[in-house]
Amino acid sequence: MNNGKTMEILMKNAVNVFNEEELRTKLNSGKSLKIKFGADPSRPDLHLGHTVPLRMLKVLQQAGHHIIFVIGDFTGMIGDPSGRSKTRSQLSYEETGKNGQTYFEQVTKILDPSKTEIVYNSEWLGKMRFADVIELAGKYTLARIMEREDFSARYSNNQPIGIHELLYPLIQGYDSVAVNADIEIGGTDQTFNLLVGRELQKDYGQIPQVVMTFPLIAGLDGVEKMSKSLDNYIGIDESAEIMYEKCMRIPDGLLTDYFRLTTDICEAEYTDIISEDIREAHKVYARKIVEMYHGRDCINAAEDRYNSIAAKAIPDNIDVFHIEEYETGIIDVLVKTGLATSNSEARRLIAGRGIKIDGITVNDFSVRLKGKFVICRGKNKFIEVRMKMI
RNA sequence: GGAGAGGUUCCCGAGUGGCCAAAGGGGGCAGACUGUAAAUCUGUUAUCUAUGAUUUCGAUGGUUCAAAUCCAUCUCUCUCCA
Numbered sequence: 001m002n003n004g005k006t007m008e009i010l011m012k013n014a015v016n017v018f019n020e021e022e023l024r025t026k027l028n029s030g031k032s033l034k035i036k037f038g039a040d041p042s043r044p045d046l047h048l049g050h051t052v053p054l055r056m057l058k059v060l061q062q063a064g065h066h067i068i069f070v071i072g073d074f075t076g077m078i079g080d081p082s083g084r085s086k087t088r089s090q091l092s093y094e095e096t097g098k099n100g101q102t103y104f105e106q107v108t109k110i111l112d113p114s115k116t117e118i119v120y121n122s123e124w125l126g127k128m129r130f131a132d133v134i135e136l137a138g139k140y141t142l143a144r145i146m147e148r149e150d151f152s153a154r155y156s157n158n159q160p161i162g163i164h165e166l167l168y169p170l171i172q173g174y175d176s177v178a179v180n181a182d183i184e185i186g187g188t189d190q191t192f193n194l195l196v197g198r199e200l201q202k203d204y205g206q207i208p209q210v211v212m213t214f215p216l217i218a219g220l221d222g223v224e225k226m227s228k229s230l231d232n233y234i235g236i237d238e239s240a241e242i243m244y245e246k247c248m249r250i251p252d253g254l255l256t257d258y259f260r261l262t263t264d265i266c267e268a269e270y271t272d273i274i275s276e277d278i279r280e281a282h283k284v285y286a287r288k289i290v291e292m293y294h295g296r297d298c299i300n301a302a303e304d305r306y307n308s309i310a311a312k313a314i315p316d317n318i319d320v321f322h323i324e325e326y327e328t329g330i331i332d333v334l335v336k337t338g339l340a341t342s343n344s345e346a347r348r349l350i351a352g353r354g355i356k357i358d359g360i361t362v363n364d365f366s367v368r369l370k371g372k373f374v375i376c377r378g379k380n381k382f383i384e385v386r387m388k389m390i
Numbered sequence: 391g392g393a394g395a396g397g398u399u400c401c402c403g404a405g406u407g408g409c410c411a412a413a414g415g416g417g418g419c420a421g422a423c424u425g426u427a428a429a430u431c432u433g434u435u436a437u438c439u440a441u442g443a444u445u446u447c448g449a450u451g452g453u454u455c456a457a458a459u460c461c462a463u464c465u466c467u468c469u470c471c472a
Contacts, residue, residue: 160467252425253428282425306426310425347440352421
């Protein structure tokens with residue numbers, strides 16, 4: 001891939017580039033550049049939202065550049081106390097190491113492992129003495145930190161701001177100094193932090209990194225950004241069937257963004273399908289995503305399963321749950337299989353006509369069950385139960 | 391160091407002695423409609439051996455026939471002043 005093409009793809013997707021001229025110069029220098037990308041160490045469960053910048057990293061990789069993943073294990077080990085009641089679980093060295101490994105396995109579904117390096121920021125942050133921290137803190141001013149909108153908003157609303165929180169941008173920015181990054185990539189929510197890195201590099205006598213930010217995609221709820229904790233995500237580790245199903249649930253208005261930011265399908269092609277038949281467009285997207293993360297061979301099975309559920313039929317390969325009893329009540333079965341979390345919830349679901357056995361709605365709490373049957377909650381949770389046979 | 395405001399069920403937030411398992415909203419779940427979308431409407435959202443019982447309103451103890459509500463102590467959080 002030539003530099004012009006690389007530049008074009010980056011510019012097309014980036015929200016902001018600081019700044020474009022520097023980027024062009026660096027790309028044309030002929031050097032293999034160091035591209036920094038920061039990663040949260042706590043939960044290495046990547047979803048499609050993460051793939052937006054990852055795909056840009058791939059483009060850079062294909063142009064011969066070197067990716068450095070900085071795992072923020074140092075901050076992970078301190079634990080961020082801003083969550084109030086819960087003290088965030090502190091991660092051990094083994095855990096962060098393991099998470100890093102998992103992370104690597106997931107990102108290499110997209111990236112070339114031979115050009116991808118993982119480093120942990122505890123390597124340098126852990127060695128800093130207090131004097132070093134003071135020196136770092138002295139490079140920035142309160143006024144500049146307060147430029148960050150969330151800080152200033154919290155301040156004017158009399159919300160607490162921890163001193164360590166003020167330091168976070170500096171800590172993260174220092175990572176850029178430590179790895180001497182040429183370019184840093186991140187989501188638009190990281191803009192401020194990335195720019196701090198750029199400023200700090202100047203202070204430490206380095207050539208400042210080019211900062212590029214990319215859009216965050218909204219999750220399946222259509223409002224919030226995609227995130228695991230909001231449960232509105234499509235995980236790249238999820239099964240082909242689940243992926244397909246979730247893709248079909250993407251709100252119509254967001255499909256264009258999903259196509260643009262998470263696939264290679266060209267603009268003309270997807271805009272055509274979307275304007276013609278939005279339903280078909282979802283299918284095209286779902287197939288593409290399954291293909292990307294599970295391979296072409298998995299597409300048909302995932303699609304068939306989806307269609308059979310949509311037709312209100314029971315899918316072929318559903319989870320089987322064994323109960324070591326000959327006979328028991330419906331409520332017991334719901335709780336044992338995890339379809340309900342308590343007897344009360346089980347009763348509620350039955351009262352609300354949300355439970356079916358072999359396709360027939362249950363309307364009596366006292367139903368006794370035995371043998372083999374398929375039980376479902378709502379429209380898409382199915383479990384085949386096999387009781388002990390006589 | 392001083393002054394003040396707070397801690398309510400998944401979240402936000404009402405509730406100042408019985409009608410409180412606790413308003414309202416959000417979110418979740420289920421139903422209708424549909425394209426397993428969105429929007430809309432409905433129901434539901436502590437637990438249990440279930441027309442009843444048990445536990446829940448930061449913690450512990452107390453007052454009372456009766457406490458989320460009153461008192462004491464403790465604890466945590468936030469704001470302001472110095």
